[in-house]
Amino acid sequence: xxxxxxxxxxxxxxxxxxxxxxxxxxxxxxxxxxxxxxxxxxxxxxxxxxxxxxxxxxxxxxxxxxxxxxxxxxxxxxxxxxxxxxxxxxxxxxxxxxxxxxxxxxxxxxxxxxxxxxxxxxxx
Amino acid sequence: xxxxxxxxxxxxxxxxxxxxxxxxxxxxxxxxxxxxxxxxxxxxxxxxxxxxxxxxxxxxxxxxxxxxxxxxxxxxxxxxxxxxxxxxxxxxxxxxxxxxxxxxxxxxxxxxxxxxxxxxxxxx
DNA sequence: CTAAAAGCTGACGTCGACGTCAGAGGCAAG
DNA sequence: CTTGCCTCTGACGTCGACGTCAGCTTTTAG
Numbered sequence: 144x145x146x147x148x149x150x151x152x153x154x155x156x157x158x159x160x161x162x163x164x165x166x167x168x169x170x171x172x173x174x175x176x177x178x179x180x181x182x183x184x185x186x187x188x189x190x191x192x193x194x195x196x197x198x199x200x201x202x203x204x205x206x207x208x209x210x211x212x213x214x215x216x217x218x219x220x221x222x223x224x225x226x227x228x229x230x231x232x233x234x235x236x237x238x239x240x241x242x243x244x245x246x247x248x249x250x251x252x253x254x255x256x257x258x259x260x261x262x263x264x265x266x267x
Numbered sequence: 268x269x270x271x272x273x274x275x276x277x278x279x280x281x282x283x284x285x286x287x288x289x290x291x292x293x294x295x296x297x298x299x300x301x302x303x304x305x306x307x308x309x310x311x312x313x314x315x316x317x318x319x320x321x322x323x324x325x326x327x328x329x330x331x332x333x334x335x336x337x338x339x340x341x342x343x344x345x346x347x348x349x350x351x352x353x354x355x356x357x358x359x360x361x362x363x364x365x366x367x368x369x370x371x372x373x374x375x376x377x378x379x380x381x382x383x384x385x386x387x388x389x390x391x
Numbered sequence: 392c393t394a395a396a397a398g399c400t401g402a403c404g405t406c407g408a409c410g411t412c413a414g415a416g417g418c419a420a421g
Numbered sequence: 422c423t424t425g426c427c428t429c430t431g432a433c434g435t436c437g438a439c440g441t442c443a444g445c446t447t448t449t450a451g
Contacts, residue, residue, distance in 0.1 A: 147398070148396095177446075201367075244323075281410080282428085302428085303427085392451100395451100398445100412433085416429070417428070
């Protein structure tokens with residue numbers, strides 16, 4: 144059982160973030176006699192999972208909704224449908240990003256070329 | 268020359284957003300004698316561009332930095348380097364999203380399977 | 392034993408992209 | 422002329438994921 148500082152260090156997040164996760168119902172902790180939070184080894188993995196989901200742009204609420212599956216493997220049809228919906232949203236966001244990256248690439252390529260040819264990289 | 272309400276409708280954004288873009292130096296406007304903003308046709312396209320860049324997760328500052336290229340086709344080596352850096356960041360974000368989508372897919376697949384086999388979709 | 396380091400619970404601050412409200416002026420129709 | 426919609430500026434509100442500070446207790450190192 145480690146305390147919050149160690150978990151923060153090992154998981155690479157701030158102590159404040161861990162308390163926030165608990166506040167949001169994403170992370171649980173036991174308490175010592177004096178009230179300090181105690182976490183098992185698995186918490187490091189759990190925090191990593193939470194971080195990845197945040198990094199993917201999901202909200203606390205979304206994460207809270209999907210984490211139970213990670214915990215007990217139980218998934219209702221509603222939850223499954225919700226997963227699919229989230230997947231769709233993710234897919235669209237990925238499409239947006241790829242589109243923008245491509246446009247950025249085009250600008251880079253065109254401007255590199257104009258650097259040689261003197262032709263503007265883009266015009267309306 | 269259209270006024271702000273028409274531009275908002277045609278570009279699919281709020282009037283407030285347009286004023287905000289101007290405030291951030293992303294959009295310019297002429298003014299009528301009475302001080303109302305007037306925009307040319309091209310503004311619709313410009314706002315669309317801004318929206319796409321926002322949708323890709325870029326900040327006002329980033330967009331402000333790169334828009335001059337769209338305007339006049341001039342690009343300095345620094346700007347080009349900055350573009351590449353932004354492209355890198357975009358790339359990493361896409362990677363994150365794809366990773367999360369894959370994990371989501373795995374959960375969906377596993378839980379669908381467990382729906383049939385009774386095996387939990389994931390365990391630590 | 393004592394001082395530093397770490398934890399605790401509030402609670403307010405931040406940042407970005409707007410929403411929203413207040414109070415006032417502009418503009419075409421009846 | 423007035424009704425009603427549009428626009429203006431300025432300024433405060435929002436939401437989410439924490440940062441940060443205050444004031445206090447607990448644990449650890451020397």
